[in-house]
Amino acid sequence: MMDGLPTTKRDLFYKDVPLFKRQSVVDKLVDDLAATIDTRRAHLNVRASPKGLICGAGLSIHTVRGEVIQIAETEGTLIPVAEDILSLDFPNNVKWVLIVEKEAIFQTLCQLSFVRHPSWQPGTGIMITGKGYPDLATRQFVKMLSDNLPSTVPVVALVDGDAYGIDIVSVYKFGSVALRHESCKLAAPRVECIGVWASELASQVSRTYTDRFGIERDALIPISHADEKKARSMLCRELPERWKRELVHMLFTRRKAETEVLSSMPRNPDEPHHPLVRYLVDRIRECILVLAPEPAPGLSTNNGVDETLFA
Numbered sequence: 001m002m003d004g005l006p007t008t009k010r011d012l013f014y015k016d017v018p019l020f021k022r023q024s025v026v027d028k029l030v031d032d033l034a035a036t037i038d039t040r041r042a043h044l045n046v047r048a049s050p051k052g053l054i055c056g057a058g059l060s061i062h063t064v065r066g067e068v069i070q071i072a073e074t075e076g077t078l079i080p081v082a083e084d085i086l087s088l089d090f091p092n093n094v095k096w097v098l099i100v101e102k103e104a105i106f107q108t109l110c111q112l113s114f115v116r117h118p119s120w121q122p123g124t125g126i127m128i129t130g131k132g133y134p135d136l137a138t139r140q141f142v143k144m145l146s147d148n149l150p151s152t153v154p155v156v157a158l159v160d161g162d163a164y165g166i167d168i169v170s171v172y173k174f175g176s177v178a179l180r181h182e183s184c185k186l187a188a189p190r191v192e193c194i195g196v197w198a199s200e201l202a203s204q205v206s207r208t209y210t211d212r213f214g215i216e217r218d219a220l221i222p223i224s225h226a227d228e229k230k231a232r233s234m235l236c237r238e239l240p241e242r243w244k245r246e247l248v249h250m251l252f253t254r255r256k257a258e259t260e261v262l263s264s265m266p267r268n269p270d271e272p273h274h275p276l277v278r279y280l281v282d283r284i285r286e287c288i289l290v291l292a293p294e295p296a297p298g299l300s301t302n303n304g305v306d307e308t309l310f311a
Helices: 009-015 023-036 103-111 136-148 163-174 180-186 209-213 225-235 241-253 275-291
Strands: 053-056 060-063 068-070 085-089 094-100 124-129 155-158 191-193
Touching (some): 085 136, 094 103, 094 136, 155 275, 163 191, 163 225, 163 241
Antiparallel strands (some): 060 068
């Protein structure tokens, strides 16, 4: 901060490893210092090394150094830190933003050209992954998209159907405890979770995704003690009722769903698209219908939208 040159928390750690012992010590010290003097981490010239990826059709990022980063459609591009971004250029036909918890699922969707998949009648989209719990640059970028895209464009998240997946969505939507003093600059309240929901995949009551995808209860993973502890802890927080119902279902059935349960499903000969693509197409279309002021082009106006997703 004295010489005005930016550094990373990793660099600070390696300046005196015997003193700090663990990277987490430096992370906490930097965040505590910023909170104590009521400033942002960036104002201390301390940055986190970016790790998030973005994929999108026609999106470009203009940097303060005069560079233009063209975002690819079939592979991820590293998300720059917010301080380096001057402006964003959005294509006119962007209709949705999808946050993906896991990089492996993100890469699968990139290979399937999901942002311009032939299933899409409403338009193209933007995909982002924070590779698990998101870093600061990814959260800032999601916030930037949330603040600048029209309200009719849904910003949704695909995460594992367990307590940790729901916690990851809550970081995007409500902010984190460690950076709660910056929540107004990082939280994106319009982010919605679209699954994967273990309760719908393993439903034995009605013909939902169980019959469509052929997923049996035994295909879901038994929860661990850590899963149970995390779920009970999250039930004590203020969360959307839909999320709480899913946590209660997980504790009752002792099962959780990972996103890979859809990605690894065999293709149905009568269904041309990948099971993961079908799941996402259905869910995102429902979100577009809920937000659209009038029926979106190419979409049915039936009443089959599951509005409990947003409860």
